[in-house]
Amino acid sequence: MAKIKVTLVKSFHxxxxxQIATVAALGLKKIRDEKTHEDCPQIRGMVTKIKHLVKVEEI
Structure with missing residues (x-):
């Protein structure tokens, strides 16, 4: 299965x-934090919810 890298680029304050809970569930705490996740519908839905705060790259 493919993987995606999620990077927090804007503050969630x-x-x-x-939305803050979604950021925490993805494991992001500070700006420029990066986490790698499996590309599944659940993760894509979370990313869509906070798309104005994150940058997504396919690995």
Whole structure:
């Protein structure tokens, strides 16, 4: 299965609580944090929810 790299590029302060929880669930804590995840529908849905805060690259 393919993998994606998710990078936090903007601050999540001032966002809704569910968006902050999504950032935490992806394992991102600070700006420029990167995490690698399997490319599955659940992760893609989480990324879509916070697409204005992250950058996604396929590996």
């Amino acid at each position: 001032g966002c809704k609580k569910d």
